[in-house]
Amino acid sequence: MARREVPEVSAGSMADIAFMLLIFFLVATTMDVDSGLARMLPPKLDEIDPDTPPIKERDVLIVQINSMNNIAIEGEPADISQLKEKAKEFIANAEKRDDLPQWEAKPIVVKDKNGKVLVDLGMMEVRKGVISLQNDNGTSYETYIAVQNELVRAYNELRDDMAKRKFHKPYDDLDKDQQKAIRKIIPQKISEAEPRNIGK
Amino acid sequence: MAKFGRKGKGGMPAISTASLPDIVFMLLFFFMVTTVMRTADLKVQNRVPKATELKKLEKKSLVSYIYVGKPKGKFTKIMGTEPRIQLNDSFSKVEDISQFITSEREEREENEVPFMTTSLKVDVDVKMGIVTEIKQALREANALKINYSAKQKVE
Secondary structure (H helix, E strand, C coil), X not given: CCCCXXXXXXXXXXXXXXXXXXXXXXXXXXXXXXXXXXXXXXXCHHHCCCCCCCCCHHHEXXXXXXXXXXXXXXXXEECHHHHHHHHHHHHHCCCCCCCCCCEEEEEEEEECCCCCEEEEEEEEEEECCEEEEEECCCCEHHHHHHHHHHHHHHHHHHHXXXXXXXXXXXXXXXXXXXXXXXXXXXXXXXXXXXXXXXXX | CHHHHHHHCCCCCCCCCXXXXXXXXXXXXXHHHHCEECCCCCCECCCCCEECCCEECCCHHHEEEEEEECECHHHHHHHCCCCEEEECCEEECCCHHHHHHHHHHHXXXXXXXXXXXXXXXXXXXXXXXXHHHXXXXXXXXXXXXXXXXXXXXXX
C-alpha cells in the first residue's frame, strides 16, 4: 500500500558542514563598521618649505582647550555650543570683514586625467582661513574629539550651503567631481599645532 | 471517520530536511559578506567617543589600528592603570610605533602604501598627552593619514 518514493541522495550531512562553516565565521569575524573623523597630519618639520610665507593673524582662528577641558576661541572663553557658529562665521567671512580671513579669486575647474573639463564653476573667492587647534597634555580625548567634530561640522554645513547654491543639491548627493569642486572652494584647513602646555 | 482512519495509518511523514543546507548556506553567506575578520584581541579598555560627522573607513585591508586605553582587568596587575598603547596583540611603547608602521607597510603592495590609513582607537578617558605623542611618532614615520575612530552619536 505504501508508495515508495525514489530514494534521494542523502543531503543530511550537508547541513552539518554548512553549520560548521557558519559557526566558524560567527566566531572569527566582527560586525562593527569602522568609522571616524579623518585627518591629515602635517608633515615633519624639516620637510616644510622654509620659504613658506608666514600666515597673517587675521587668517587664523585659534581654538584652545586646556587641561580642565575649557575651550577658548581667540583667547576668549567659550562654550562648545558656540564653537560651530564662530567657526562658520570665520570660515565663510560672508561680509568680507577686515578682521576675518582674506580671500583670493581662483578658477574652480575639475579636470580628469586627460585634461577634459568635468566641472567648471568659473572664478570663485576662496577664503584663506586656517583653524588652529591647540590642546594641553591634560585635555581629555573626549573633549578633543567633540571640538574636532564641531569644526568638521562647520565645514560640512558650509559645503552643503555652497553645494545647494551651485548645484541645487545637498553635498552628499553630488557626484565625486562636483564634490571635489566644492572642496576646492571651501578647503578644510584644521591645523593641529605642535604640542605645548597651555596651562590651567 | 473511516476515511480519516485509513489515512492515519501511514504514520507522520518525516519533515524533509533537504532545504536545511540551503537555509544554513544562506545564513553563512550573509555573515561572510557583512562581517570582517577579527584582528586583535583587545587588551585595553576601548570605548571610542561619539561624534556626528563621521566618515566610513574604506578599504579595510589598508588600515592599521592603534589602540589606546587603560589595561583591562587581568592586565592591571602587570601593566598598572595608566593608559597604554596596544599594537597588534601586545602592549607597546610610543617608540615601537615607527617599527609597527614599517612592518605594516611591508605587508602591502608598494602602490597601495600612500593610501594606508592609521586608525586611532582611543578610549574616552585617555588624556591628550599620550595621543599627542602617538601623533608625533606617526609624523616621524610619515604615516600622515589618520582617522580618529568614533561612533555615531544618536540624537
